[in-house]
Amino acid sequence: NTWATGAFQLRLDLSDAIYQPLIAKRVRDAAIANAQSVRNQVQLDAALLYLDLMQLYAQLAINEETIVQTELMLERARTADAAGLSKAKGDINRAVKEFNVRRQERRDLKGRIGAASAKLGRVLQLDSTVDLRPIDPVVVPIQLVPGQSFDNLLALALGNRPELAESQAL
Secondary structure (H helix, E strand, C coil): CEEEECCEEEECCHHHHHHHHHHHHHHHHHHHHHHHHHHHHHHHHHHHHHHHHHHHHHHHHHHHHHHHHHHHHHHHHHHHHHCCCCCCCHHHHHHHHHHHHHHHHHHHHHHHHHHHHHHHHHHCCCCCCCCCCCCCCCCCCCCCCCCCCHHHHHHHHHHCCHHHHHHHHC
């Protein structure tokens, strides 16, 4: 709308007055959604790294049990050889080889555990010297939203999308 009064001209743009608050609200909502997205991604990264750490500790426990069994196998092979009961002379060599392979595997696992612990510490913004270990040796499934069906959760999610709510309001 334009009014001419002498040498002065006044122009009012009503669309800015109407749409600027809506634009500002959408920009604010987008910033809030972006911040929530970043929080969710950090939580997901931390959970996945924790599960990786748990898996490595489980592999280490299996490795330690395997080493115990391999030592027993080596001891029995040496005892059988000393008593002249060994059918093949390679039994001791195979047991020694297996024992050495499992010890190397343990060293590798400990290195991978250190790396996984450091990655998780970095995501959690902890001191790099912190040695993280799983609390529980077993992964226990959790229910994030108790008592809700998938259909209810989907309807709730769609209802909380700001761009869908705004388009329905207009």
